[in-house]
Amino acid sequence: MKTLIKISFVFIALFAFISCSDDDDSNEQGTSRLMVSMTDAPGDYEHVYVDVQDVVVKYNDNEDEVSLGNINAGIYDLLELTGGISVLLADEEVPSGNISQMRLVLGSENSIVIDGETYPLQTPSAQQSGLKLNVNQTLEDGILYEFLLDFDVNESIVVQGNGGYLLKPVIRASTAAESGSISGTVLPVGFQTLVTASNNEHTISAYTNAEGIFVLHGVPDGTYTVTIEPEVTSGFEIMVLEDVVVTNGEITALGSLMLL
Numbered sequence: 001m002k003t004l005i006k007i008s009f010v011f012i013a014l015f016a017f018i019s020c021s022d023d024d025d026s027n028e029q030g031t032s033r034l035m036v037s038m039t040d041a042p043g044d045y046e047h048v049y050v051d052v053q054d055v056v057v058k059y060n061d062n063e064d065e066v067s068l069g070n071i072n073a074g075i076y077d078l079l080e081l082t083g084g085i086s087v088l089l090a091d092e093e094v095p096s097g098n099i100s101q102m103r104l105v106l107g108s109e110n111s112i113v114i115d116g117e118t119y120p121l122q123t124p125s126a127q128q129s130g131l132k133l134n135v136n137q138t139l140e141d142g143i144l145y146e147f148l149l150d151f152d153v154n155e156s157i158v159v160q161g162n163g164g165y166l167l168k169p170v171i172r173a174s175t176a177a178e179s180g181s182i183s184g185t186v187l188p189v190g191f192q193t194l195v196t197a198s199n200n201e202h203t204i205s206a207y208t209n210a211e212g213i214f215v216l217h218g219v220p221d222g223t224y225t226v227t228i229e230p231e232v233t234s235g236f237e238i239m240v241l242e243d244v245v246v247t248n249g250e251i252t253a254l255g256s257l258m259l260l
Contacts, residue, residue, distance in 0.1 A: 030095075030096045030140075030141025030142060031093045031094060031095060031096060031141065031142075032093070032094055032095075032096045032139035032140060032141065032142070032143050032144070032145060033091070033092070033093055033094075033143070033144040033145070034057070034068065034090065034091075034092055034093075034094050034139070034145050034147070035088065035090065035091045035144065035145070035146045035147065036055050036068065036071075036088075036089045036090040036091075036102070036147045036149065037086040037087060037088050037089060037146070037147070037148050037149070038052070038076065038081065038086060038087050038089055038148075038149045038150075038151065039081045039082075039084075039085065039086040039087075039148060039149070039150050039151070039215075039217055040078040040079065040081040040082055040150070040151040040153060044154075044192075045079065045112055045113065045114055045153065045157070046079070046113040046114060046115075046116070047077050047079055047111075047112065047113035048077065048078045048079055048111075048112050048113075048121075048153050048156075048157070049075050049076065049077055049078075049109070049110060049111045049112070049113075049121075050075070050076055050078060050106060050110050050121075050151075050167070050169075051074075051075050051106050051107035051108065051109040051110050052071070052072075052073055052074060052075075052076060052089060052104065052105075052106060052107075053073050053105045053106060053107045054067055054068070054069075054071060054073065054103075054104075054105035054130075055067075055068045055071055055089055055090050055102065055103070055104055055105070056068070056102070056103040056105060056130060057094060057099045057101070057102050057103075057135075058099060058100055058101040058102070058103070059095075059097050059098060059099055059100070060098050060099065060100030060101075060136075065103075066094055066095065068089075068090040068092045068094070069092065070090070070092065071089050071090040071092075072087065072088060072089050072090070075109055078151050078153055079153070081151075082206065082207060082208075082209045082214075083208065083209030083210075083211065083213035083214060083215065084183060084213060084214075084215035085209075086148065086217075089149075094139065095139075096139045096140055096141045097138070097139055098136075098137075098138050098139075099135060099136075099137055099138075099139060100134065100135070100136055101132050101133060101134055101135060102132075102133045102135050102147065102149075102173060103129070103130030103131060103132055103133070104130060104131045104133065104149060104169075104171070105129070105130040105131075106123060106130075106131065106167075106169075108123075110123060110167050112157065112165050119164065119165050120164075120165075121157070121165050121166070121167035122164065122165070122166050122167065123166075123167050123168075124166070124168060131169050131171060133149070133171055133173040134173075135147070135173050135175075137175065145175055146175060146176040147173055147174070147175055148173070148174050148175075148176070148217050148218055149171050149172075149173055150171060150172040150173075150174070150217055150218055151169060151170070151171055152170040152171070152172070152205075155170035156168060156169045156170045156171075172204075172218055173218075174217065174218025176249060179217075179218045179219055179220050179221070179248060179249075180219050180220075180221065180246040180247050180248050180249060180250050180251065180252060181215055181216060181217050181218075181219060181246075181250075181251045181252065182195075182197055182215070182216040182219055182224070182226065182244065182246060182251075182252045182254065183213075183214065183215045183216075183251055183252070183253050183254065184213075184214060184253065184254035184255060184256070184257055185208075185211070185212045185213050185214075185255070185256045185257065186208050186212045186214065186228055186230070186257050186259065187212055187256055187257065187258050187259065188212075188258075188259065189208075189210065189211060189212040190234075191230060191231045191233070191234040192207055192208065192230075192231050193207065193208045193212070193214075193228060193229065193230045193231070193234075193259075194206075194207055194228075194229045195207070195208065195214045195216065195226065195227070195228050195229075196226070196227045196229070197216050197219055197224040197225070197226050197227075197244065197246075198224060198225055198227070199222055199223060199224050199225065201220070201222070202219070202220055202222070202224075204216045204217075204218065204219050219246045219252075220246070220248070221246060221247055221248045222245075222246055223243055223244065223245050223246075224244045224245075224246060225240065225241070225242055225243075225244070226240070226241040226244045226254070227239070227240050227241075228240075228241070228257060228259070230259055234259075236259035236260065237259065237260050239257060239259060239260075241254065241257075
């Protein structure tokens with residue numbers, strides 16, 4: 001009888017140990033590497049400065065938020081982030097899991113330069129806690145995720161009736177694994193050219209930089225019509241390229257495009 005009791009205790013202890021081990025395994029949470037960069041599709045301004053202070057991700061399973069903390073905070077001129085140039089804001093390890101939102105937290109030193117004069121860019125009070133971007137991404141353990149935040153300056157600047165300017169950022173968030181890019185060089189240079197890729201579902205645009213280079217980031221997989229529209233005063237005609245195929249995770253290089 002005593003032997004039977006001892007054996008029963010052994011089995012109970014073994015079962016408890018296995019159960020605890022399973023619980024420990026289920027509670028383990030891995031980490032993922034998160035890289036966040038910022039670029040711009042510029043508008044017709046001399047400079048647009050934004051004061052980036054933090055990047056925060058929100059987990060949709062428990063409503064927790066994680067600040068990336070050690071980011072490259074500072075004041076950035078969006079009009080310098082063109083032609084494929086971007087600035088790395090964060091490269092951090094974060095808990096794996098489902099994230100629903102990313103917030104870009106701005107400071108108060110936002111401004112715009114028009115005709116050599118600097119104006120403050122006011123930010124609506126509703127956005128003081130950060131610009132909320134829906135991402136809906138599952139971060140898996142040990143995987144690198146590259147997010148690109150693409151400002152649309154033309155849509156982000158609002159002219160107020162009192163002559164002031166309001167910053168209501170319009171930003172597209174995309175990941176390298178879930179989108180592709182279109183790149184090229186428009187010639188000749190010396191004037192601004194708008195490049196737009198569109199199909200029935202998406203429209204993505206960017207201006208060329210001083211060297212005529214453009215990169216359309218965050219272009220979802222599909223077939224697009226690319227329209228190259230130079231300034232009217234340039235005297236060059238609009239160029240249209242049909243059936244431009246974009247594949248997720250790849251760059252569709254259009255090469256040098258000579259305007260007529």
